[in-house]
Amino acid sequence: MAMKDPYEVLGVSRTAGDAEIKKAYRRLARKSHPDVNLGDTGAHKRFQEIAAAYEILKDPRKKERFDRFGDTGEAPEPSAAPQPGGPWGQGPFGRQRQPPSGGGGPAGGGFRWSGDVSDLFSDLFSGGGAGIGLGEDEDAAAAITIPFRDAVLGGTISFSARIPRRCTRCRGTGHVAKAACPACHGSGSLVETESLTVRIPAGVDTGARIRVPGKGRTENGDLYLAITVEKHPYFNREGDDIVAEVPVTVPEAYLGAEIEVPTVKGPVRARIPAGTASGQRFRLKGRGIENLRTGTTGDHYYRVRVLVPTVQSEEGRHLVEALGKLYARDLRGDLPRGV
Ligand SMILES: [Zn+2]
Missing domain, CATH: 1.10.287.110 (DnaJ domain)
Structure with a gap:
């Protein structure tokens, strides 16, 4: 990169x-x-x-x-780039399965900072005793990465942040009886470690910002959390729609079948018609991501991937040779022979 x-x-x-x-x-x-x-x-x-x-x-x-x-x-980008054709693109189905997002994270959300928050806050406040209200901006910003699951279903994240607060001893003036305030050493503010719990609204996506009121550089300022959503190993998000691949057998594709399709809120029974080709895409309306901010719900698209059995046997050879006779024409007959 x-x-x-x-x-x-x-x-x-x-x-x-x-x-x-x-x-x-x-x-x-x-x-x-x-x-x-x-x-x-x-x-x-x-x-x-x-x-x-x-x-x-x-x-x-x-x-x-x-x-x-x-x-x-x-x-610095921590998330792996998706492979062409999705994470199920190569190898036998199931071999590359990864633990679902959120399953392995720490309790209570499983988020992680993509930056060091104490660093960020100390950055904002370094510069030799710039007291409360003296800064050029009262807001603060931090970047966080949240699990796919929390982004889809909503959730909470908890973290502690070092937040500067007006010194109560000197009321932010830095002076007590004409001398430097002994509590804040004249700066007018004290940095306190505060535990924060922030709600993640369902449907949030990478690039969204969550405002935490009153937790900025001053009591009047806000903390803005810049959200990055982790990629899911199976569900690919496109706006509020989900696109994912479903493997089917040759008989299922040929005869048509009712199959179980995983969606973000659980499996759904769905049909594939007889004669379905590998790569064909079907829609489950309203089974995508419910976006609380826009009030809309996306769709779930499942793309069929026809898998050929890997077991080689004499019987298999006969069956497949019979299957080969069902193709009405030469599949590659119309392809160009070059540029
Ligand atoms: Zn003070």
Whole structure:
């Protein structure tokens, strides 16, 4: 995965200092998450670029390596790229099955930060005692990755964050009786570790933003969580629709059959007609993702994949030779012989 020049991504010069880089990152990270951009993968990609660029430029060692060699290090994107044809594309069906999303994560949500939140908060507040209300912006932002299951069904995530709060001793002034406040050492604010639980609305998608009121840089500011949804090993999401592959036998495809199709909310009995070809796609209306924000529900598409038995036997040979006689014409007779 080729990465762009981090200086270019953040729009800063090569001589930019830490503070300038930080400022550019914060401004761009927030901008790439408009409140309503559900399913906007462009915004999501942009955000990842910004995060990756900052990842390099905030780390003196990585920054130096880039400055000297143009080396951007390892790609930060944690989720594996889907294989062409979906995760069931190669090998016998079932061999590549992975544990369902959410099953292996920690209790209470199984989310993970894609960044270090304490780092993010300390970043926001470094700069020599910028007290409550003195910052240029009262909001804060953090990126989180949530399991596919929580995105589809809704859920909660719990985490602790270091949140700056107005010092109660000096009421944020930094002074007590003309001396520096002993509680906050004159800064006017104290950083407190707070446990937060945030509800994930069903139907949320990568690129969405969740606002946590009052948990920003000040009591008046909000914390914005930039959501990335993990890929599911079986269900492919396209907006609110789901596309997934269902393997069927040659007799099922030839004769037609009623089969069980997995959907995000459980298996559904569905028909495939006689004479179904591999790759044909069918729709289960309203069996996709229920999106609470838009009030609509997507559809589930299942694509049939006809699998040939792998056991070789004398009997099988006779059966299949008989089957071969049923093709009315030469299947490849109409194909071009070249350009
Ligand atoms: Zn104080």
